[in-house]
Every structure is written in C-alpha cells, then in structure tokens.
Amino acid sequence: MITQKSKREIELMRKAGEIVALAHQAVAKAIRPGITTYEIDQIVEKVILDNQATPSFKGYNGFPSATCTSVNDVLVHGFPSKQILKEGDIISVDIGACYKGYHGDSAWTYAVGKVSKEAEHLMYVTEQSLYEGLKIVKAGVHLSDVSNTIGEYVYSFGYSVPYEYTGHGIGASLHEDPAIPNYGPKGKGPILKAGMTLAIEPMVHRGKPFTKVMDDDWTVKTKDGSLAAHYEHTVLVTEDGCEILTTISKEETLLNG
Ligand code: MG
Numbered sequence: 001m002i003t004q005k006s007k008r009e010i011e012l013m014r015k016a017g018e019i020v021a022l023a024h025q026a027v028a029k030a031i032r033p034g035i036t037t038y039e040i041d042q043i044v045e046k047v048i049l050d051n052q053a054t055p056s057f058k059g060y061n062g063f064p065s066a067t068c069t070s071v072n073d074v075l076v077h078g079f080p081s082k083q084i085l086k087e088g089d090i091i092s093v094d095i096g097a098c099y100k101g102y103h104g105d106s107a108w109t110y111a112v113g114k115v116s117k118e119a120e121h122l123m124y125v126t127e128q129s130l131y132e133g134l135k136i137v138k139a140g141v142h143l144s145d146v147s148n149t150i151g152e153y154v155y156s157f158g159y160s161v162p163y164e165y166t167g168h169g170i171g172a173s174l175h176e177d178p179a180i181p182n183y184g185p186k187g188k189g190p191i192l193k194a195g196m197t198l199a200i201e202p203m204v205h206r207g208k209p210f211t212k213v214m215d216d217d218w219t220v221k222t223k224d225g226s227l228a229a230h231y232e233h234t235v236l237v238t239e240d241g242c243e244i245l246t247t248i249s250k251e252e253t254l255l256n257g
C-alpha cells in the first residue's frame, strides 16, 4: 500500500531530508584525492548525529555503515573502507537519515579531482535523468510515466539502467511501496496522489545493464566493469508538481510548484 503522509509526517520528513542534504554538503567539501571512503562515512555520520538523527542504513539488514560509498564500476551498496580515492575516480555516496522516526534518502555521484570526459558525461546524464523524471511527478500521473521518462532519457545516450535496483516509497520505513524502476512502459502502475513521498533514484551504467554481487554479499558492480552513476532525491508529491525534501537549495525545493 502506498501511504499519503499527514502534515506532521511531512514536517518530519522535511527535517530528515534537510539533514541528508547537509551531510551531502559536507561530503562535497571533503571529497578529494587521498581521502578514504571510511573518512567520508565518518563525516556523514557526524552530521547526522549532530542533528539529532540516526543513520538509516547502519544496521539495516546488517549493513555496517552510515553511508554507501560506491566507486567507479560499483553501482550501489559499496561500504566504507580503507580504500583511498584517487584523481579521476567517481564515487556515488548514498545517505539516509532518520529523524523522529521518518527517513530521508539521497544519493549523489561525485568526481574526485579531474575525471575523464566519459565519466563526466555519465554523471551529467544520470543527474539530468533524475530531474527529467521529477519534472513529470505530480498528482494524477501514472507512476510508470516517471520510470519511462527516466529510462528513455538514459537510453537516448546509449547508456543502460540495471533491472534489479529501483527507487521506492519512503516514510516511517526506509523502503515502502511502490518500487520505482528506472525504465518501463508508460501508463501503468499506481496513480500518484498528493502527500505520497517517493525516493526516485536513477542508477545508470555506461555499458550493459547487467550487475553482479560481490562475495561480501553487499557490493554491487556492473558485470562488464563499465562505470556507474547514481543520483537520488526524496520528494513529496503535490497537486501540481513535487517538493524535493533532500535539498537545502531554495530554488530546487519547489520544482514545479
Ligand atoms: Mg539511497
């Protein structure tokens, strides 16, 4: 079932989203060649705890850290380690915070120093695909129209999206119904209603859509070793658009409203 949130729940989700955005701001400042993914995780966890929230991912199905740190051909669920970032890497940092029982969830891919034209373009297309999807979110729209928009945009550049990993509803649980694939036909699935809260998160491969899970049972890589990027916002569906909850930029907050 897809829930529509009450005013009070939405207020708490705005706060959770703001904390996630603050953590991303701290990550953006800290990312440089020489930093470890563990250090990034420590920065994120400190921002979350300093704001009276808890990291949503830590302990979730046994996940060990506050942050997913996925470097280069790692698509999602990489965990922080002694890995040192080097010039030219790209890293997707996925952050979740829980404030008074409600979650915010947002991922962003960052360039480490100067990256290749190929990496830059993948990042651009993936970020843009998120906003292309968000542009059509509003009450009355079929959920799969959002999926279709993201997928068609990505495919137009010859890139692919993995089939197994999707966006999701979010609220008192980190993952709620519905699953939100980044591809698919138009005009299917539930109709969006004002008050629904969704985590929309295109994941994009430069190569083929297939993935593999590493021996640690968490880290997901592209099967062909191609680069991957990942951008995600938690949003509130409104009558005429959506409000991005995981941002602190005023311009960005009311996308269509
Ligand atoms: Mg996430």
Ligand code: MG
Pocket: 105, 106, 167, 168, 199, 201, 232
């Ligand atoms: Mg998510």
